[in-house]
Amino acid sequence: MRRLPWLTLDGLDMHNMATWPALGKALLGVLLMVLLLVLGYSFYLRELQARLVLARAGEAELKQVFVSKAHQAAHLQPHLEQMRTMQSAFATLLRQLPGDTEMPGLLEDISRAGSGSGLELEEIKLLPEVNQPFYVELPIQISATGAYHDLAAFVSAVSALPRIVTLHDFSIRPLDSSEGPTLRMNILARTYRSADSGQQP
DSSP states (O other), X not given: OOOOGGGXXXXXXXXXXXXXXXXXXXHHHHHHHHHXXXXXIIIIIHHHHHHHHHHHHHHHHXXXXXXXXXXXXXXXXXXXXXXXXXXXXXXXXXXXXXXXXXXHHHHHHHHHHHXXXXXXXXXXXXXXXXXXXXXXXXXXXXXXXXXXXXXXXXXXXXXXSSSOEEEEEEEEXXXXXXXXXXXXXXXXXXXXXXXXXXXXX
16 A cells, blocks of 8 residues: 555654644644644533433423423312312311300200100200310210110201211110000210300300
8 A cells, every 4th residue: 555645753843843744734634623623522512411411301391291280270160169168168167066155055955855756854964064175075885775666766857957066985775664665775985066166166
């Protein structure tokens, strides 16, 4: 292979580059340009590219947030209507909770339900209040005697009262009676009031 004289480095004077052939100057220029590009990329463009990657990741995250917020906004009206319905139902339930001043009336309603069912009420006794996180339980111990169907009618009448009354821990035992099959029922009724105040809201 024939040697090209302009490719040898022996003939190039490093102190006087102006005497170099045009091809040598061009190669030196290309080499300097590549060196500048590599250094520029290393110091300046790499940082910009890292910022760009972070910005794209942030853009994807912001798009997800936007889609989520848009979905929430699109469904906001049904949620507001549902919340209004729940608040209305909650207010209705709060109105069904007796206040302290209504307890005598509630006891009278329970007594009326017992006598209307044909029971003989032996005892209606208020027990101490039980404080819960959001409400206060007002337990009432009830003892009554009567026929089986009368007991069932009483339980049904108490559950139909306009105030919230729940029945718990009942026991039914037969009594020796000359009047026929008579039963004694002991039952714990519980009503509730809001823990926010002693009075009905």
